[in-house]
Amino acid sequence: MNQRVILGMHGSDKQEFLFSPPAMGYHWEAEEVMKCLDEGKKESPVIPLSFSYDLMKTLDRIRKAAGIVFPEENNS
Numbered sequence: 001m002n003q004r005v006i007l008g009m010h011g012s013d014k015q016e017f018l019f020s021p022p023a024m025g026y027h028w029e030a031e032e033v034m035k036c037l038d039e040g041k042k043e044s045p046v047i048p049l050s051f052s053y054d055l056m057k058t059l060d061r062i063r064k065a066a067g068i069v070f071p072e073e074n075n076s
Contacts, residue, residue: 003021008014021027036044043049 001020001024003019005017005019006014007017032044032046036042
């Protein structure tokens with residue numbers, strides 16, 4: 001899917017830029033994982049594990065507040 005950005009700066013003509021992202025979604029994350037693995041790193045200096053863990057906890061709180069329950073949670 002092509003993306004279009006039109007940039008207009010004071011005193012100059014508008015410029016249009018077209019670009020095609022390599023993928024939608026997790027492309028950038030996958031690229032960073034591969035880079036870290038190639039470098040022998042277990043954690044990204046860009047997004048540390050603590051950020052991912054905190055995000056997961058936040059998303060779980062939002063999900064529970066919205067009343068979304070995973071099937072395996074019904075057994076507890």
